Amino acid sequence: MGLVKLNDLPQLQIADGVVARVVTAESVSVMHVQISAGSPIPEHSHHHEQVVNVIEGVLELTVNGVKHNLTPGKVMVLEPNVVHSSKAVTDCRVVDVFQPVREDFRGTSFAGYSQKD
Amino acid sequence: MGLVKLNDLPQLQIADGVVARVVTAESVSVMHVQISAGSPIPEHSHHHEQVVNVIEGVLELTVNGVKHNLTPGKVMVLEPNVVHSSKAVTDCRVVDVFQPVREDFRGTSFAGYSQKD
Numbered sequence: 641m642g643l644v645k646l647n648d649l650p651q652l653q654i655a656d657g658v659v660a661r662v663v664t665a666e667s668v669s670v671m672h673v674q675i676s677a678g679s680p681i682p683e684h685s686h687h688h689e690q691v692v693n694v695i696e697g698v699l700e701l702t703v704n705g706v707k708h709n710l711t712p713g714k715v716m717v718l719e720p721n722v723v724h725s726s727k728a729v730t731d732c733r734v735v736d737v738f739q740p741v742r743e744d745f746r747g748t749s750f751a752g753y754s755q756k757d
Numbered sequence: 758m759g760l761v762k763l764n765d766l767p768q769l770q771i772a773d774g775v776v777a778r779v780v781t782a783e784s785v786s787v788m789h790v791q792i793s794a795g796s797p798i799p800e801h802s803h804h805h806e807q808v809v810n811v812i813e814g815v816l817e818l819t820v821n822g823v824k825h826n827l828t829p830g831k832v833m834v835l836e837p838n839v840v841h842s843s844k845a846v847t848d849c850r851v852v853d854v855f856q857p858v859r860e861d862f863r864g865t866s867f868a869g870y871s872q873k874d
Binding site: 642643644645646647663665666667668670672689691693695703708713714715716717719735737739740 | 759760761762763764780782783784785787789806808810812820825830831832833834836852854856857
């Protein structure tokens, strides 16, 4: 797909205070996320492997009930179907990698995390 | 594999002025790269899909002979086997995503880009 300008992609509202632009390649989705301080993402799971890369800020990520404070330099690898949630301690900039592609992120809106897939 | 501290990973010398820490998940490799201004990565190709995310700086990326100046907000998706090279216009911080896993990045050193794979 070549060159992608993030601002040309739809801005997805992932949760209150959580907005993202998602680059959908052939085999992976790369999500550029901005999270406002204090904003939570509720507990959820999905069949994709996920790699969470905090670029700026502090993100409290809870994995199987265990809290981790992610900062730049700490990367979380989430196995498929693991239950996780997060809360931004500060404003955060995050790059999330998913494999396989997140089909639910292809559109112009996101249905939300009320259900597990 | 859970939580990974980048500083606990081997620092790979990708080229002169190009150092990286690579998170090897099950299905993808996520490479956190620091490139010094002026440093080139020679022309090469590989069978992995690659997504180039410039976090800071300006990276001149040449794809099939066409030059692109990547800055934060511009993401390049490279199809498998496409020939590419780069030169850092400024100091750069880059997150590269590869699928499948880069087996050649698993070790404590990197053999270099003198050969195509």
